[in-house]
Amino acid sequence: MAAAPARDARDRDREAVHNRLPLLRANAGVSRTDLADALGIHYQTVGYIERGEYAPSLHLALRIASFFDLPIEAVFSLEPFGPLGVDALTARPANDADRR
Amino acid sequence: MTRLERRIAHYNDPAYDSLRTRAGRRRVVVEGVLLAIAVTAITVLFTALLQGYLNLGLSIPASIGIWWLWVYRLRLSTRGLTDLPPEVLDERQRTARARAFERSYRVLVVGFLLLPFLAIVDGLIGLEPIVYFVAGLIGILVALATPPLVLALTEPGEELATDDGASLHGAR
Numbered sequence: 124m125a126a127a128p129a130r131d132a133r134d135r136d137r138e139a140v141h142n143r144l145p146l147l148r149a150n151a152g153v154s155r156t157d158l159a160d161a162l163g164i165h166y167q168t169v170g171y172i173e174r175g176e177y178a179p180s181l182h183l184a185l186r187i188a189s190f191f192d193l194p195i196e197a198v199f200s201l202e203p204f205g206p207l208g209v210d211a212l213t214a215r216p217a218n219d220a221d222r223r
Numbered sequence: 224m225t226r227l228e229r230r231i232a233h234y235n236d237p238a239y240d241s242l243r244t245r246a247g248r249r250r251v252v253v254e255g256v257l258l259a260i261a262v263t264a265i266t267v268l269f270t271a272l273l274q275g276y277l278n279l280g281l282s283i284p285a286s287i288g289i290w291w292l293w294v295y296r297l298r299l300s301t302r303g304l305t306d307l308p309p310e311v312l313d314e315r316q317r318t319a320r321a322r323a324f325e326r327s328y329r330v331l332v333v334g335f336l337l338l339p340f341l342a343i344v345d346g347l348i349g350l351e352p353i354v355y356f357v358a359g360l361i362g363i364l365v366a367l368a369t370p371p372l373v374l375a376l377t378e379p380g381e382e383l384a385t386d387d388g389a390s391l392h393g394a395r
Binding site: 163164165167168170171172174176177179180183 | 235302312313314315316318379381382
């Protein structure tokens with residue numbers, strides 16, 4: 124039985140699904156509880172997904188993406204998301220750029 | 224509020240959050256090991272000191288009471304995932320529940336395969352019937368405790384809900 128957690132960890136590494144959920148939540152000012160209530164799941168499940176300890180079903184992943192009004196690949200990825208670069212941090216809002 | 228809703232609310236009571244972290248769950252498991260030793264000691268002591276029915280009347284309720292309290296704490300530490308019906312759980316909880324039952328089945332099969340060895344030992348040294356009786360009762364409680372025990376040992380622990388806001392903690 125002791126080998127089970129180690130095997131699970133290996134499976135998780137191999138089948139890791141990366142996500143931007145914490146960032147999107149922070150951006151939208153949504154708590155884990157709010158998101159969980161909107162999706163009909165337990166708030167701890169949101170935490171497990173954010174930490175990469177649980178890969179949601181396609182159905183749940185699509186609902187999460189839909190909640191943030193984003194395509195699924197903007198929220199979940201098989202590859203790690205890159206860090207926010209200087210370009211992203213210094214970018215002006217689109218409408219601000221249009222005005223200039 | 225229905226009985227099921229009360230159970231769900233009780234299992235999700237934040238007052239028990241400290242039992243739900245990895246360290247908290249390990250602590251409950253260690254308590255179980257210590258209780259197993261204590262229950263065995265009580266049974267042996269009562270068998271040595273007391274006669275027949277008095278022994279039955281004291282050691283069995285004591286053993287069941289102690290074990291029941293531990294199973295209750297174990298279920299609180301795992302939010303009762305193995306106790307609640309799957310319809311009231313979300314997809315991650317249902318997956319964890321199913322995995323715990325699958326692993327428990329294997330643990331229990333191995334456990335029951337050991338029973339013939341107990342019979343052989345009995346043939347060699349002659350165990351008291353009372354020991355069989357108590358062992359049977361403990362076996363039932365162990366069977367009840369195995370799914371949440373497996374869940375507590377194998378599933379990742381929870382984070383304490385100190386910050387449930389739009390925290391960036393755990394960002395990937």
